[in-house]
Structure formats: C-alpha cells, structure tokens
Amino acid sequence: MWWDENLLALFRRNLQPTITYWSVFFSFGLCIAFLGPTLLDLRCQTHSSLQDITWVFFSQQFCLLVGSTLGGTFKKSLKLCLFILLICSLTISLVFSIIPFCKHVGVLAMVMAVAGLAMGNIDTISNMQLVKIYQQDSAVFLQVLHFFVGFGALLSPLIADPFLSDTNCILSNGTLNGSSNLEHIRNSIVPHHPGNVSHYVLPLHGPVLTNVSYAFWIMAAINLPVPIAVFLLMYQKGMVPGCDRRRGSLLSADELAMETQKEKEMYDEKKPGTQEEHIHKEGHAVHFLCCHNKKFWNAPHTFFAIHVCSAAILFMTDGLVGEYSGFVYSYAVEEPLSLPHKTAGYLPSLFWACITLGRLIAIPVSYKVPPRSMLLFNLVGMSATFLFLILSQNSIPSLFIGTASLGLFLSSVFPSMLAYTEDILNYKGCATTILVTAAGMGEMVLQILVGTVIQAQGSYSFLVFGVSLTVLALSLFMVLLVLDNMHPRRLEGSPEKSPEPANYPDRYQQ
Structure with a gap:
C-alpha cells in the first residue's frame, strides 16, 4: 500500500494541528513574496527614491532573522507556541491592511520589520512543531509544509499583478513614463542590494496614481482564515481562557511528543530492547532537551x-x-x-x-x-x-x-x-x-x-x-x-550504554 497505515493513523490523530501549521506557513509565503513586485508602487506611495525604498527589504529580512531565533525559545510550551502563531498570523493580515496607509518610507520599514518578526516566528515554530509530532516520519510532512510557503509565494505576485502601475505612478513632466522601462526597473530590483538601481532616476514629487492598495487588502482578507484556524486549534486544546472544552489537555510540546511516541510504539508493536523502549524507560522528559541541558557542553x-x-x-x-x-x-x-x-x-x-x-x-x-x-x-x-x-x-x-x-x-x-x-x-x-x-x-x-x-x-x-x-x-x-x-545514537547525558539505531520502517533503510 502506498500509504503506511501506522503513519496514516498518526496523521489522523494530529490532523487539526498539522493542517493548522500548514496554513500558517501559507501565510508566511504570502507575506514573503509580495514586496518585490509592488516596490515601485510603494515608492510612489511613500515619495521615496529607489535607493531608499529597497532598504525596506533589509528591515523585513533582518527582523525575520531575529524572529527565527526568538521562535526557538518557545519550544517548551505548546500553549505558548500556538499563542505566538495566533498573534503572528493576525499581525500579517494587519500589516497587509496598514501598508496602503504608510506614506513615509520610514513608517513602511517599521511595518515591514514587524511583519519580519512575525514571519520568523512562524518559520521556526511551524517547522519545530511538525518535527516534534512526527519525528522520524516528519520528512513528508515538512515537504508539504514548504509546498505551502511556495504556493503562498507564487500566489501573492499573481494577486498584485493586475493592480501594478503600467506607467510611472508619480506624474511629472519630462520623465520617461514608458511601461517597458518600468518593467525593466521592477525586474532589476534586488533585495539588500540597492546599488543596482542607483543609475535610475524617477520623480519624487507629484500626484500619485496607483491601485496597489486593493492588492494588499485582498491578501489581508485571504490570510484571515489562518488566525481563525489557529484559534480553533487552541479552543480544541482547551487553551482559550474561559473555555473548558477540553480541560486538562494543556499539553506541552514534550508531552505531545511523548504521546505521539507511545502511540507509534503501540501501532508498531516494538520488541524489547529497541531504542524506543530504552527511551521510554529513561523518561521522555529529557527527549527534547538541547541547549538547556546542563550537560549540553559535554556532548560529543x-x-x-x-x-x-x-x-x-x-x-x-x-x-x-x-x-x-x-x-x-x-x-x-x-x-x-x-x-x-x-x-x-x-x-x-x-x-x-x-x-x-x-x-x-x-x-x-x-x-x-x-x-x-x-x-x-x-x-x-x-x-x-x-x-x-x-x-x-x-x-x-x-x-x-x-x-x-x-x-x-x-x-x-x-x-x-x-x-x-x-x-x-x-x-x-x-x-x-x-x-x-x-x-x-x-x-x-x-x-x-x-x-x-x-x-x-x-x-x-x-x-x-x-x-x-x-x-x-x-x-x-x-x-x-x-x-x-x-x-553516537544515544541521548546526550545518558550514562547507560548507547542503544542500537532505531528500527525505522523499510522505506528508510539505506
């Protein structure tokens, strides 16, 4: 059978969180690809030069790195991870809604910095949670996750394209307004490298004619189901204050992974002496410890x-x-x-x-x-x-x-x-x-x-x-x-003899 029954059972058990993480990554992709095509219209909106507007890329990317690092600090608590994902997915819709009202390049850079922080947290947390849920079977689910970011990155330029200006959106006499020249500039703009457009001179003052605002509002509306999906997952887990739908189900990420491992052991009918049984006996509390382990620096x-x-x-x-x-x-x-x-x-x-x-x-x-x-x-x-x-x-x-x-x-x-x-x-x-x-x-x-x-x-x-x-x-x-x-295939810090490598399914044998 093409699809392993044990893996299918595991997927069904984690269907709602898995689909939620996939949808959040679609939100990430939607936000990461819109800036390039719309940059010339945003330049007109903010009355800024090409050199100034390209630094908006830097504010987004730098804060994305910061957000990626911060996202790793929330791995101890599933409740905190979901709360951060809810805030970040809402932030992306809010950013899309606010961008049309940013009339200064500095304000736009700050808004994109906030978007970068949200994107970085989404990137780390979504990958981390899927790995913790599916462990040795996570590869296929990570591929789906990154398909969604690619799908979002492919969709946002398509949404923006009908609303992009065909001519220079700041009206000014004596300026070349040909659409071919603008298309060349748009394709030549490279993030983090403003020097490649320094020889282009476009007007900074005059009436602005652009409809790109509609594209951002459409993307904001498309993204709204994502925070709703995260909220529903929190509600299903009993993590919404005042909601007792599933009292006692406030699992940490470690506990969730422990239940997943127990289920996989039950399905696979592990024999005594395997690594899975060894880890179970040693206790799952140390299974995901890493940099916070006191013996971290004694690792091989x-x-x-x-x-x-x-x-x-x-x-x-x-x-x-x-x-x-x-x-x-x-x-x-x-x-x-x-x-x-x-x-x-x-x-x-x-x-x-x-x-x-x-x-x-x-x-x-x-x-x-x-x-x-x-x-x-x-x-x-x-x-x-x-x-x-x-x-x-x-x-x-x-x-x-x-x-x-x-x-x-x-x-x-x-x-x-x-x-x-x-x-x-x-x-x-x-x-x-x-x-x-x-x-x-x-x-x-x-x-x-x-x-x-x-x-x-x-x-x-x-x-x-x-x-x-x-x-x-x-x-x-x-x-x-x-x-x-x-x-060595063992838990770092475990004094016992290293167990044998895990008995992966046949499809993972080399």
Missing part, C-alpha cells in the same frame, strides 16, 4: 559539528535561491545573451514556479526515499545544472532549461536537511532554530556578496559563484555523512 564533538555543517549547507543553498532569483534577470539582459526585457522577466517566475512544483513532487517522493538520499540527489543535480549553464552560456534555451532544473533541485533541500539533521540528533528540536536562522542569513548575505562581485567582475561571475557554492555544499554534505556515521 560530532554534536556541534553536525549543527555547523548542516547550517552551512543551508546557508549556501537558501542563499542560492535568493541569489539566482534576484540576479538571473540582470544576467539574461546583458551580453552575451542580451535577451529582451519582457522575455528575461519570465525567468524569475519560471524559477519560483519550478520550486513550487518541485515541492509538490517531493511530497510523495519523500515518503519512499530517505532524506539523505534526496539531499544527495538534489545537491548533485544543482552542481550539474550550474556546470550545464556555464558550458552553454551562449544558449537562450539552455538558460530556461537550467533555470527550471535548478528550481526543481533546490525545492526540497531545506525540509530534507531539517528532517535529516533532526534524525541524526534524535529529534531534540534545537537544530530547527539554528537551521532556519542560517538559511535566512544566507539569503540576505549572499545577495549582497554576489551583487558586489557582479558589479566588479561582470555578469559571468554570477554562474561561477553558483558553481562554487553548489560544489562546496556538496562537499560539506559528504562531511555530514561521515559525521552521521560517527555520531
């Missing part, structure tokens, strides 16, 4: 090396997502390809569409294929794609084929790496915060670095940089495989 050296290695890989791969989507247009319109602006504008859309498609494909694949095999396939595919792009750099069809291929290979790297790393570390939960933060840092830092290199060395360095990062990421993954074999 491989414990720290695994965190560093996994974080570095995601730093590079998520950085590649931001780098490629941000600079592929600029690469295509310059020599030797010299694509027309409109044709080159399809490349970022194709890239994101293939990322979303790849995450959809990865859902059934991750059920049969273990995370480390998927990671190896993806990283080899990414390296091969960049080599193909370099060898065929004068071919326009090859650029489109390579863009689609790279999107497919990059799509499932993050959820697979998260599932694999937590698997190595016995699902203690602290890896999630570190990996989410490292991925966000990579997306922000590498765009600045690549933009600087391209300006100094030319567009060809765009592909050279991609090959270097993918080969380095693949090399680090080989190191991670060695660390996996070296790392």
Whole structure:
C-alpha cells in the first residue's frame, strides 16, 4: 500500500494541528513574496527614491532573522507556541491592511520589520512543531509544509499583478513614463542590494496614481482564515481562557511528543530492547532537551559539528535561491545573451514556479526515499545544472532549461536537511532554530556578496559563484555523512550504554 497505515493513523490523530501549521506557513509565503513586485508602487506611495525604498527589504529580512531565533525559545510550551502563531498570523493580515496607509518610507520599514518578526516566528515554530509530532516520519510532512510557503509565494505576485502601475505612478513632466522601462526597473530590483538601481532616476514629487492598495487588502482578507484556524486549534486544546472544552489537555510540546511516541510504539508493536523502549524507560522528559541541558557542553564533538555543517549547507543553498532569483534577470539582459526585457522577466517566475512544483513532487517522493538520499540527489543535480549553464552560456534555451532544473533541485533541500539533521540528533528540536536562522542569513548575505562581485567582475561571475557554492555544499554534505556515521545514537547525558539505531520502517533503510 502506498500509504503506511501506522503513519496514516498518526496523521489522523494530529490532523487539526498539522493542517493548522500548514496554513500558517501559507501565510508566511504570502507575506514573503509580495514586496518585490509592488516596490515601485510603494515608492510612489511613500515619495521615496529607489535607493531608499529597497532598504525596506533589509528591515523585513533582518527582523525575520531575529524572529527565527526568538521562535526557538518557545519550544517548551505548546500553549505558548500556538499563542505566538495566533498573534503572528493576525499581525500579517494587519500589516497587509496598514501598508496602503504608510506614506513615509520610514513608517513602511517599521511595518515591514514587524511583519519580519512575525514571519520568523512562524518559520521556526511551524517547522519545530511538525518535527516534534512526527519525528522520524516528519520528512513528508515538512515537504508539504514548504509546498505551502511556495504556493503562498507564487500566489501573492499573481494577486498584485493586475493592480501594478503600467506607467510611472508619480506624474511629472519630462520623465520617461514608458511601461517597458518600468518593467525593466521592477525586474532589476534586488533585495539588500540597492546599488543596482542607483543609475535610475524617477520623480519624487507629484500626484500619485496607483491601485496597489486593493492588492494588499485582498491578501489581508485571504490570510484571515489562518488566525481563525489557529484559534480553533487552541479552543480544541482547551487553551482559550474561559473555555473548558477540553480541560486538562494543556499539553506541552514534550508531552505531545511523548504521546505521539507511545502511540507509534503501540501501532508498531516494538520488541524489547529497541531504542524506543530504552527511551521510554529513561523518561521522555529529557527527549527534547538541547541547549538547556546542563550537560549540553559535554556532548560529543560530532554534536556541534553536525549543527555547523548542516547550517552551512543551508546557508549556501537558501542563499542560492535568493541569489539566482534576484540576479538571473540582470544576467539574461546583458551580453552575451542580451535577451529582451519582457522575455528575461519570465525567468524569475519560471524559477519560483519550478520550486513550487518541485515541492509538490517531493511530497510523495519523500515518503519512499530517505532524506539523505534526496539531499544527495538534489545537491548533485544543482552542481550539474550550474556546470550545464556555464558550458552553454551562449544558449537562450539552455538558460530556461537550467533555470527550471535548478528550481526543481533546490525545492526540497531545506525540509530534507531539517528532517535529516533532526534524525541524526534524535529529534531534540534545537537544530530547527539554528537551521532556519542560517538559511535566512544566507539569503540576505549572499545577495549582497554576489551583487558586489557582479558589479566588479561582470555578469559571468554570477554562474561561477553558483558553481562554487553548489560544489562546496556538496562537499560539506559528504562531511555530514561521515559525521552521521560517527555520531553516537544515544541521548546526550545518558550514562547507560548507547542503544542500537532505531528500527525505522523499510522505506528508510539505506
């Protein structure tokens, strides 16, 4: 049977929280992708220069990193996690509603900073809770989770597109108002790298004609069911003050994970002597302890090396997502390809569409294929794609084929790496915060670095940089495989002899 009965039973038991976390991640995706297409209209709304408005990206991304780190501090309490998700999902709808009223770029930056904090908490908490619920079976559910963020990121530009200005939305005499020029500027804007638009001069004063406000209000309305879903989950768990629907069900995340493990033991009919029974005897209270464990610093050296290695890989791969989507247009319109602006504008859309498609494909694949095999396939595919792009750099069809291929290979790297790393570390939960933060840092830092290199060395360095990062990421993954074999399969701080590796289902056998 394609779907394992035990896993299906576990999914049914956790149906409402799982769907809630998926929907919250859709809210995250909806918020992360709207800023790029709407930035020129927001520039008109705030009467700011291109250089000033692009720093709004920085305020969002920096606070997203802060929020990702803060989200990891709430892992002890399921009640607190759900409350934070409720506040954050409501905040995103509120941000969408407020943006049309921001008439100064400083106010807009502060609003986007608040949105970034909300997005960061959502990112860490949703990943962390799914890992805690499903543990060794979390890979497939993490793939669904990241499909929803891709779906939201694909939807928000489509919602905004009909309301974007076709001409310069600040009316001023003597200014070039052609739609082709504005479309070129819109595709050239790269987050965290305002220098790439410094040579464009657009008017700052005059009447503003833009309908982009309607797009934000539509997105605010689309997002409203998400906080409602979180509230219903809190109500179902008896976490709403004054509601005694399920008194006594205020489970912490650790208790929820303990019940999940007990259920899986009941379904799988574990034999005596397995790791699951050993952990049960030792007590589940220490199962998810990580940085707060008093013996944390006495952990094996491989414990720290695994965190560093996994974080570095995601730093590079998520950085590649931001780098490629941000600079592929600029690469295509310059020599030797010299694509027309409109044709080159399809490349970022194709890239994101293939990322979303790849995450959809990865859902059934991750059920049969273990995370480390998927990671190896993806990283080899990414390296091969960049080599193909370099060898065929004068071919326009090859650029489109390579863009689609790279999107497919990059799509499932993050959820697979998260599932694999937590698997190595016995699902203690602290890896999630570190990996989410490292991925966000990579997306922000590498765009600045690549933009600087391209300006100094030319567009060809765009592909050279991609090959270097993918080969380095693949090399680090080989190191991670060695660390996996070296790392003891036991609870850190347990004095007893390390138990044998967990007896995973057949689909996880290597």
